Amino acid sequence: MNTRVNELLGIRYPLIQGGMAWIADGKLAAAVSEAGGFGIISAMNIEQLRREIAVARSLTDKPFGVNIMLQSKFADEAAEIVADERVSAVTTGAGMPTKYMERWLKAGTKVIPVIASVSMARMMEKLGADAVVAEGQESGGHIGELTTMALVPQVCDAVKIPVIAAGGIADGRGVAASFMLGAEGVQLGTRFLCASECGVHENYKQAVLDASDVSTVTTGRRFGGNTCRCIKNHFAREFLKKEYAPEATAESIADLGVGALRRAAVEGDTRDGCILAGQVSGMVKKIEPAADIVSEIMTAAEELLKGTAK
Secondary structure, three states, rough: OOOOHHHOOOOOOOOEEEOOOOOHHHHHHHHHHHOOOEEEEEEOOOHHHHHHHHHHHHHHHOOOOEEEEOOOOHHHHHHHHHHOOOOOOEEEOOOOOOHHHHHHOOOEEEEEEEEOOOOHHHHHOOOOOOOOOOOOOOOOOOHHHHOHHHHHHHHHHHOOOEEEEOOOOHHHHHHHHHHHHHOOOOEEEEHHEEEEOOOOOOOHHHHHOOOOOOOOOEOOOOOOOOOEEEEEOOOHHHHHHHHHHOOOOOHHHHHHHHOHHHHHHOOOOOOOOEEEHHHHHHHHHHOOOOHHHHHHHHHHHHHHHHHHOO
């Protein structure tokens, strides 16, 4: 499966690992890159980012990238580190990376924003993005309004740069479907939560393994702009009660989720922590090496796509 995404990133498979906050570290990124995909490190703070880039480089000589959540208070500093370290590519979420793009492109870093609408895709292409990740609301974490099935083909029709599909993809069927919609690559997050090399707390992994098709819920939708998909637990239910209380305002719920992801991902608090995961959590059945995940998914996708000719 050779596409413009392979060529752009210098990888064997057009498969990117999602930049999951507090979870995607250098060890996981290196394992995915070694397997032929493109690993991503999440930029949560400056010390951590420099450390994890060094870890990844000690484990692989293959290309990997960094994801920056643009709402982070460390975004400016993280953007500079990405350029200084000449990281192969940067993906961005929860905002528009407009003010950083010139700096990254001059440094030779490929810029791949995560987008949730056709208008965002067109703007990123106009500003010089190398590709875009079209992410549907099936994804875990921050999401938009459109589903992957509706978003991806419309973005593919609207821009000339490569489109990478994300949201609701956990196996070869999802990859094959994404390619049939016009995508030239895929991004997976939830499936890699249960990679052996993923450093997320074991309680978090178990919550994903225990999930079914109806185990996730979205919070933050009432007032817009900060909608997140997570696994239903005490935290999510309490958040929704407060969010939809008659007296609730955008300001009153703005800080409800602060620190909640870290509690789940780092401390293993699956009661009062926020367990970000996608709707495909119910398809994740075991903990296995990242190399096995990549190989299984891409082999199945290739076989399915070969069959379309029949």
